[in-house]
Amino acid sequence: MSSVNQGNEFPHDSTLHATEANRREFLALMAASLGLAGLTACSPPANEKIVPYVRPPEEIVPGKPLFFATAMPIAGYGVGLLAESHLGRPTKIEGNPEHPASLGAADAFAQASVLTLYDPDRSQVVINAGRIATWEAFLEALVVEIQGKRASQGQGLRILTETVTSPTLAWQIDQFLKMFPAARWHRYEPVGADSMRTASRLLFGRYADPRYRFDRAAVILSLEADFLASMPGRLRYAREFSSRRRPVEGNMNRLYVFESTPTITGAMADHRFPVRSSDIPALAHGIWTALQSGGADVPEGLRHGIDAIVKDLYARRGESLVLAGASQPPDVHILAHHINAALGNVGATIDYAAPAEFDPTEHGESLRTLVDEMRSGAVDILVILGGNPVYAAPADLEFEKHLRNVRFRVHHSLYHDETSDLCHWHIPETHYLESWGDVRAFDGTATIIQPLIDPLYGGKTPYELMTALLGQGSRSSYDIVRSYWSGVQKQDFEAFWRKALHDGKIDGKIDGKIEDPSPSGREWRVAPGEGPPVPQPPPPGLELVFRPDPTIFDGRFANNGWLQELPKPLSKIVWDNVVQMSPATAAALGLKNEDMIEVRSRGRTIQGPVWVAPGQADNSIAVFLGYGRTRAGRVGSNRGYNAYAIRTSTAPWTAHDIEIRKTGQRYLLASTQHHHSMEDRNVVRGAALKEYKQNPHFAQTPSDDPKALPTLYPERPPESNAWGMTIDLGACIGCNACVVACQAENNVPVVGKAQVLNHREMHWLRVDLYDSATESRANPEFLFQPMMCVHCENAPCEPVCPVGATTHSVEGLNEMTYNRCVGTRYCSNNCPYKVRRFNFFQYAVTEVPSLKLLYNPDVTVRSRGVMEKCTYCVQRINAARIEAKKEDRPIRDGEIVTACQSACPADAIVFGNLLDPESRVSKLKQDPRNYGVLAELNTRPRTTYLARIWNPNPDISRKA
Known part of the structure; x- marks a missing residue:
């Protein structure tokens, strides 16, 4: 497949709603745009005085930020971070490159934590x-x-x-x-992680946590384990996994994923199998029996691909890895441990450690x-x-x-x-x-x-x-x-x-791995019997699965406006949770998007809107935790439904015997998948590894060579720097950390659900989702594409501005002069990439004292009627230029790191000087996968993409 089908960019059976903004709701959100506050009183401002330092602290230089190593606890586990401070105000979070759990990256939760710090709804007394x-x-x-x-x-x-x-x-x-x-x-x-803990206790006689080495794994089998998004080691795992997704290095891994609900880990799979969560124990046992006897004992409807997967795992003994997710019962974790041991993976791609939890x-x-x-x-x-x-x-x-x-x-x-x-x-x-x-x-x-x-x-x-x-x-x-x-x-x-x-770390305080987790040193304990447990067949019919929300997790981030307005990676829903089901299940139940339904389980009920999701397993309905809060704060309260209301201690992840009833009502959902479309254009490209080897330049067209298109205009004289960027679609996992990092760095406001429904979200960077779904939309291949201003050398937006507010710098940046912009929006109309954002209202918060402290002082806060967009973090470019000038040297490669680049756990984004042939970005521009989006328009974008390469098993159909 040399190109991903983009005809199914829009959700199935979706409608586009145009609603009149509710003024009361909008004012409430505007007063807390970044999340959260009330309007000030109508009294005159109080007299205030500023007093200078008598003796200025030596380390504080106005205009120059300081960085402090720290860590953020998330669900108990620490993520190593660097916090940026301006005159004593934390304004931005970066990953700590020296910390083994973050490796310099920071996820969306960490990026958004600075907003929680200044949240005026936090408890104060x-x-x-x-x-x-x-x-x-x-x-x-x-x-x-x-x-x-x-x-x-x-x-x-x-x-x-x-x-x-x-x-x-x-x-x-x-x-x-x-x-x-x-x-x-x-x-x-x-x-x-109760299932993991129970399994280790039963199997080893003690608690032992598995630690994975994805950089050593050539073949990976995930049994509903979302290791790129949900595990405590997700940042490190994402970096290690993506390091083996680059075909030029010749060591591409292969990922198989069995899961009920689409995740970003499943989206990165070479083969993804949508199955009911309750069917995975039988699959795991079948794989174990196949390794022992050569034949997989798997129910007929689940057999496809199993033999080929077992053969692939066996062929890469010591270089393979099998892992089970938190939503699977202990039996599946026990089976995964046995399979890894049988394949010789223990000590190579997996080892065991005493838990970090006390x-x-x-x-x-x-x-x-x-x-x-x-x-x-x-x-x-x-x-x-x-x-x-x-x-x-x-x-x-x-x-x-x-x-x-x-x-x-x-x-x-x-x-x-x-x-x-x-x-x-x-x-x-x-x-x-x-x-x-x-x-x-x-x-x-x-x-x-x-x-x-x-x-x-x-x-x-x-x-x-x-x-x-x-x-x-x-x-x-x-x-x-x-x-x-x-x-x-x-x-x-x-x-x-x-x-x-x-x-930002304490050396020598890492627990050593447990060389042999068995108490006897000879054989592992199992329960029951002498071999891995044989799973009981699940009940037929519908199952209900509970999943943490991708953006507000278990509900602890419900009052964070950045995370509420962050599109979910695979549905692009904002400000709500949904009841998610497959197209076939929805058709069988007579449901469509935005239908309100009642879900009954064991005498308890919730009501929520339907979302039909390609890739959701048939007969598996997903509900998402974290919403339905009543006392979250002014931003997070009374949004969505509370899935905890039907979750039980005996079935915390999967429930059966459920009933679905259509209420007859409709519920308006805001999904940005509709927005900023570039449909019917070949903007995302990918191929199988075999096709890539046959034609490494498959992604490139004649228009990708700027010299192939004639021009009557003289070339701009080369300067000392020409800034550019590459984004590797094969490495990007779609986690959205870059989106929140850009928002924090550039003072991008929150607009609220009503304005998102009007296509007025303000994110400078969006992560577009494409799929190659067939007509049934049962099991598509997903592909993520971060899209921001690509800084065209022949920018269509520049000549149409009547006041010259958007111009081209000598270093190739497409610049915005905010105080010159009069808001004609001609530039937005003429932008083929749909990356410009217009302030229809005064979104930025200036009335709430605590939120004033949040703003990055190096970036202008925009006002109503002004257009804005990605600037390549020009403030960081200027800071590096000043330092280089002070030291009388050129800017070094890697010295400038954009906000999106610094946050990316997969190292998919690279920025640098195109005129430096030794720079990393220049070398990536020579990669045969490199192409420009809409290069046929002769825009000559400075941001280009590396096409995605899949590594499918030739014995398994790609569409299976």
């Missing part, structure tokens, strides 16, 4: 029984309660946390449990035990550190009901949320950018979390709350964290501390 209180009043009440528990050694005292990988916090909790032996510590993570446990069972104790009245005091169990706990546990039985309830969280509302005391939590702490990454690497700014709203860290529980008075989190690490590193502690802060 201590609350007691619905009234504002003080930290001191809480300490007094807590001392009385804790003193009353000393005689009983903590009987009835419970702590509930999320995943804890912080060494300091774990140390404090351990101290607490020793002080109160009858107390108990419970944990719950809504999107956790005192690991199975969270579902831990929460169930707590609820049982609350039900019986055994819990007298409950301290909840983080999380939102009232919202996210399984519905059958009735956590909210039994929480009311607890006499003294404390909740520590970033927002006054659903759980806070039911607790006697709510303590505001600090953001990781404003507090000291520590955390471990998925591989055990520890990082000191250092703040860049004092707490904006007077929040407290969990370390300070634990100190209060321990009766140690009031101590700063800085002192607490240093106290722990000074006990660990007794020799030359100050040098150790400075190095840890500087590097």
Whole structure:
């Protein structure tokens, strides 16, 4: 296949809605455009004074940012980051290139975390029984309660946390449990790894986490494991995986994916098989039996491709990898471990490590035990550190009901949320950018979390709350964290501390791999019997699968406007969640896009809109967690449905015996897949590896050679720099980290759902999704294409501007002069790439003090009536030029890194000087896969693309 069919760019059976903007909703969103605030009062501005430094700090130079190494905990696990600060204000997040878990990348959650820092809806005061209180009043009440528990050694005292990988916090909790032996510590993570933990306990007799080496794997089999988006090691895994997707290096890997719901991992597969989630255990067992006996014992409807996959895995023994996803039951994880062992992969592409989580446990069972104790009245005091169990706990546990039985309830969280509302005391939590702490990454690497700014709203860290529980008075989190690490590193502690802060990681604190996870050293434990478990056949008919939302995860990011307006990678839905089903299932049920349906499971119901998704497995219906919040904040509340309302502890990922009922109502969905279309043009290109080897230049046309098209205009004289970019479509995983990075770097506003429906979203960079679906749209091949201003050398937008607001620089940048723009939008009409954005309203927030701190001072905040677009991060180019001029040298290759490039975990984006033949971008421009989008228009784009190459198994049909 030399070209991907683009005729199916639009969702099946979709309608384009033109709605009149709701002024009240729009003003509410505009007042919080970046997320979240109210309008200021109509009083005159207060008199203000600015006072200069008497002695300016040596390290602070106005206009020059500082970078600090830190880490962001996400679901307990740390991601190593560099935080950019302007005069004490964090404004941008980058990945820490020295950190083994991030390798210099940062996902969309990390990029958007700076907006959460300045969110005016964050909890700002201590609350007691619905009234504002003080930290001191809480300490007094807590001392009385804790003193009353000393005689009983903590009987009835419970702590509930999320995943804890912080060494300091774990140390404090351990101290607490020793002080109160009858107390108990419970944990719950809504999107956790219980199946993996259960499997390791059954198989190895201990908890052991698998660690994967995708850079060593030639053949990969994913059993519903979304390792590019959902696993704690996703950033490292994306970099390692994409490093073997470049055909010129001659070591392309091959990826097989079995999954029920399309994911970005499935979109990157060479062969993707949409199957019901409950059918995967039988597939895994069939693969195991085929490796043992040569014949796959698989149900007839699932046999296609299995023999070829087994043959491929066996041929690459020691270079293959099989992994199971969190949504699969423990039996599948056990089978995956057995298959890897049989293939000789253990120690090569997979090894095992002691979990980074302290005192690991199975969270579902831990929460169930707590609820049982609350039900019986055994819990007298409950301290909840983080999380939102009232919202996210399984519905059958009735956590909210039994929480009311607890006499003294404390909740520590970033927002006054659903759980806070039911607790006697709510303590505001600090953001990781404003507090000291520590955390471990998925591989055990520890990082000191250092703040860049004092707490904006007077929040407290969990370390300070634990100190209060321990009766140690009031101590700063800085002192607490240093106290722990000074006990660990007794020799030359100050040098150790400075190095840890500087590097953003602590060397030598990574757990070594478990060479033999078997307790006997001879054979693994299994349960039941002597071999891998034989799965029970699943019930026929429909299944319901629960999945974390791609942009707001489990609901913790619901009040983040950047993430709410970030299109989901494979549906492009914004501001909502949907009930997703395949075209065949929708047709069988008589449903179409935007139909409201009622989903009933075990006596519980939710209502949500239908979304027909190519690639969704037949008879598998997906619902997405994270929406339906009632106390998220002004941006995240009352959006979508709450999938937790029908999720149970016995079936947290897959449910059967469901009923679907059409309500007769319709619900308006905003999907950007409709927008900025370049349909019927060959803008994305790809081929199989065999076709590429036969014709390496398949992606190029005569128009890709700029000299092939005659011109009457003289060439521009070459300058010292000519900036350009390449984007590798074979490496891009469609994760959208680049979109949020661009938004944060360039002060791009949020516009709200109503404006998105009018095609008025403001993202400078979009990630277009194309598929090659057949008429049935059952199993398409997906292809992502980041699209921004391509900085044409013959830019169609420039000659049509009547006021010269868009011009061409001597270094090849297509520049915008904002204060010259009068908003005719002629440039947008004449742009064939549809990458210009117009401010129809005053989207930028200027009234909310906290959000003013968010803006990058190096980038102009645009006003109403102004056109804007990608600038190649010209502010970064200028900063590098100034540094080079000061040092009297040319700009080095790699010295300028655009925001999208720095965020990309797959290293798909490369920027640099085209006039430097040794620059990385110049060399990539010589790759035979390099082509320009719409080059036949003689626009001569500076941004070009490397065509995607698939590596299919010749024994399996590409369309299977």
